Amino acid sequence: MRLINRRPDRTSWMLLAALPFLLVLIAYALGSAVRLAENPSDKLLPGLTSFVDAIDRMAFTPDKRTGDILLWLDTATSLARLVAGIAIAAAGGLLVGLAAGLLPYVRATLAPFVTVASMVPPLAVLPILFIVVGLGEASKITLIVVGVLPCLIRDLMLKIDDLPRQQLIKAQTLGANSWTLAIRVVLPQILPRLIDSIRLNLGPAWLFLISAEAIASEAGLGYRIFLVRRYLAMDVILPYVAWITLLCFLMDLGLRVLQRRAFPWFEDARASA
Amino acid sequence: MRLINRRPDRTSWMLLAALPFLLVLIAYALGSAVRLAENPSDKLLPGLTSFVDAIDRMAFTPDKRTGDILLWLDTATSLARLVAGIAIAAAGGLLVGLAAGLLPYVRATLAPFVTVASMVPPLAVLPILFIVVGLGEASKITLIVVGVLPCLIRDLMLKIDDLPRQQLIKAQTLGANSWTLAIRVVLPQILPRLIDSIRLNLGPAWLFLISAEAIASEAGLGYRIFLVRRYLAMDVILPYVAWITLLCFLMDLGLRVLQRRAFPWFEDARASA
């Protein structure tokens, strides 16, 4: 049979799926063993016990100085920033995207600007950001917003363009004005697509958050990674990276579930389009 | 007439499009004037003459030490890295994406791993990366590849899924085997979509490049920005940011033109799908 027609059965599937993860683990274990044999206190690729130690220290033992459990503190801090940033960007993106997608005057005004803005590397203009919003929580949230918002607006504009023109006409023949058309016809159809856009922008949002936390912060996952990088504590960094990956994965999953639950019509409509 | 039906004419359109850029310029000019009035040597929002000076220094005066013109040197260096990184990621993404998209065995093996890998924040594992690939050009290129590749693979896999199943069946009834089906039917249809994916990933690619250059480099746009950032030399940073934005814009434009030229059938086919 042709390769394209050959399908693994359930068991093979699971074995195959586990394979690359196993390979990475084995490669790590080997590398770590070699390095630890040379230098027992090697920090770059620590052994299992170091990880267990570090995880225990970060996730289950209160910090001596502050009494906080660092991993939870960092997670809560980072998530609060991330969620705030994404929520603001989503709300703003929705508002501006809707206006620019529907109203030619707004689009003429904003479309070129947003296109250019989405290409500015936000990390490079951080100093100005600091001056405008200060160095506190606001700056981290703002960096996420500044980085993600233009992309969301662009996305939503394109997605409104993708709605069949006939729908807008039809709504007008049913008596819609610009406003009711926006809230009754376009908004509800754009919301599930906004979730898609947010999912796409989760990665960049994390990147911006980590970068912002690396620059000035007192807690947060990115802060901790950059802090312990100062003494090459890979035994802390790697679990943190894994944890961030897991959080990212869960957020993505959550958004997918939200999309399915909140917009039951969407999946079918997309499939039949 | 309803707002959604009101369209600006050509002149208004251009005026409106220019408006937000003007507003930003004016806001900048005001802010700059206020700060300069307070402190004539303020560096955060320099005045026009400082920009002219800085641009002249960076873009038109050869460096005394090396004879290079810094802006061009930085641009050439950064672009070479970016293009290399994107090219490698694109080639790898195409290869792996094609294999995983077409062959169920490869997909079973790679799909979950790629999904997880695309969520690892690459900046956080930089030290390991540097050890593995060293510090030369390779490290910057690798960071771009590591950051962009999983997204490209995921994208392409999804895009291969979106090809109508009927096409694959049809090709088999015309005598295709897995390989000829891949190169004659799927590859040519995926290439223009790869360009779309690359365009989406240009922003992240720049981010990774700038981050990598900030850590270890001797030239490059990101290097220069981080070098002068210590001195808050916004008169150099802002033109550099504008320049990066322009480059990004041109690359995006170039890719769009390439797509239209190299795949003349694509636009129509997408519109009629």
Place this chain on the structure above:
Amino acid sequence: PKKEFKLAWSIYVGWMPWQYAADQGIVKKWADKYGIKIEVVQFNDYVESINQYTAGAFDAVTVTNMDALSIPAAGGVDTTAVIVGDFSNGNDAVILKGKDKLSDIKGQKVNLVEFSVSHYLLTRALESVKMTEKDDVTVVSTSDADMVAAWSTPDVTAVVTWNPLVAEILATPGAKKVFDSSQIPGEIIDLTVANTDVLKDNPAFGKALAGIWYETMALMSADTPAGIAARTAMGKASGTDLAGYEAQLKATRMFYKPADALAFVRGPEPKATMQKVAGFLFDHGLLGNGAPSAEAIGIEFPGGVIYGNKASVKFRFTDAYMAAAADGKL
């Protein structure tokens, strides 16, 4: 045996000579003399350069005494200070906004690069006015690259940092230096260190480093056009100009001559300093997991004096290479 060696350096006033030496062929000249190859690699990010050295990607690195102890030494990489280049004599400073007494720092948020020499300087400064980090201030970790920008924001009122950032910050209205490293002279030492095992197997590498260094020192300290050219180039490479660079040099006690360095390293200061530094690092949990005390890591000084755990000496000051340079035996 090994023939090719790699040195990582990062941009700082006292380490700029490495770049210049590489550009001017001084590195190659000395490497050729010893029949080896030395690659000089610049880092923008200081911490990353140390990490790379610690991970084994480099044989030598430019580093401060404190970071040498907390990163490579605590990471089990036996490290020897081949060259004691200078100590900070005002290059690091505590700066307040609108206040001019150090004691005004009480209760403020202090922005600095956490766990860096700035952090150490803050601790020492607070000691001098009978305060402690724990009770009297809040440390906000801030990247050095953005320190100047951070200072320009209204909510940042106290920073501890180093040059050229200090100069930039002091140039803004309202910035007052209330404490600097000249008040703890000799405690923040800028070194060029190398892996002890590599040095043991390849003494030529250490000798070449010393040869390169002191030839460059002679060049840059000279009041000749060549000296000015050297300093101009170094200033430029660090993102400033001749005047800016010379201002930074002024706040640095450079050991231009090997004899000066020898006098310093053979004296009592290094040992006293390292004792304080180890204490600081231990307090902040930076001496490795489960380090039982500040003396968990042994530090050797010229003449075989050892501070701390004699069974686990990981950081060594040596006078061997500088003495050779002083004696013209390279």
Place this chain on the structure above:
Amino acid sequence: MTQISVRNVWKEYGEQVVLEQINLEIAPRSFVALVGPSGCGKTTFLRMLLSQETPTKGEILIDGIPISPEPGPDRGVVFQRYSVFPHLTVLGNVLLGAELKGGGVLGRLFGTARRQAKEEAVKLLDAVGLSHALEKYPAQLSGGMQQRLALAQALIAKPKVLLLDEPFGALDPGIRGDVHKLMRQLWHEHPMSVVMVTHDLSEAFHLATRVIAFDRRRNLPEERLRYGASITNDIEVWPRRVAGNPDFGKEPTLPRRDDPAQADGHPDRDDPADAA
């Protein structure tokens, strides 16, 4: 009572003349079928009636008044596709018309007003045979059901003119027969004029009171750009059909060759909901 007057209308797209010199009086309560070869401008003409396009020359009046420059609730429309809103249930789609009209800023009705609108919507949905699928979403409906829904949705706004652009072109022939019957019945019951574009002559004669054919009079390749289509045929259907008088407009006597295979015993054969 909704007289439509089209006075010397021309439509050009840049260089290309699409329609030229269209003059037409459509009597109240007409059912006009518009036929003609592909690309001759039928859709363009309908778009102008809908104010989705404006004529290059000439004017269109409804009851003597120039039509508004944008689509409005006086003219309803059903397109070949995309006429219903995928995010609303069947009931929601029909209710929408009432809500947009009477729902104020929110575009929603509450309380009694909503109950009344709902009753009306259900009655309409009953008329188009969708009362059993009130809570389904359009994607769960077959093509025929979607077009019936689009009809109900258009009718609740009580348009004076109903415009149809190949509304049944995408349906299977069998299902098309059912919808034709429904269409005729709706036209009898609602006080409106209908203008329908179709490719299918038999459909045109089956439903309309008047069949109008557009075509280019000059069709040499080199003349294609310079000459647009105009009205080439204008046929009164015989026996005359009269709105509100369904007796005259009954089934044609000949069985149609493209009637459904198993028309009986499958009253809702295009209904995937039943199969599920």
Place this chain on the structure above:
Amino acid sequence: MTQISVRNVWKEYGEQVVLEQINLEIAPRSFVALVGPSGCGKTTFLRMLLSQETPTKGEILIDGIPISPEPGPDRGVVFQRYSVFPHLTVLGNVLLGAELKGGGVLGRLFGTARRQAKEEAVKLLDAVGLSHALEKYPAQLSGGMQQRLALAQALIAKPKVLLLDEPFGALDPGIRGDVHKLMRQLWHEHPMSVVMVTHDLSEAFHLATRVIAFDRRRNLPEERLRYGASITNDIEVWPRRVAGNPDFGKEPTLPRRDDPAQADGHPDRDDPADAA
């Protein structure tokens, strides 16, 4: 000469029995039309003939040999949509069959081989009336032209069996008439059997030598899952049509009600290329 034998075939999806106990012998050179209500399993049956699905029970043989477990060049197919490759020109689409067969690892032909294949492709395209559009891409063709292209593409691979799943369902009635004529002609000229699924009884009788109807014998809601469809009618078309004997299979004598409005004077009325 391509005898297709379907022996006691059942198809179930999980709980649901879709087809049960299908027994069928299809003689060489037949043209079988498969009709039946929506969802009765016509497509499923065709998919099994194509090896896109495997029967749950039973077996399918071609000339006495069980069919290969995957699609292959012995069986060609035209779907309702997506049968042609958007990235290849009209000529490229037809050449593809030859290139995939004889083009080795690259799947491309060069030199003489290519020239020969091209000649053959052009001849086929001529037969389906597309010789004037060789360099166009499918997206530039009308629906009717795309389906004609799909036919030419399938035929160049010289399949023993040609499978068609509602190939003309998406076409306008007028254009459909043209393609019917073509289809009949192709069947006469190429030594193959044809199995065509359609919704349209008139189409079935118009083209086929044999019309087979699928339906569920038990259709109560509670029995729907447990009972699949099977063959309910198997009609030999009269007058008999014989492959290669086009005289017998000529146009039906009655004019068809759904024939095109302006059939004459518009030989290629569904051809957007002409309008451009």
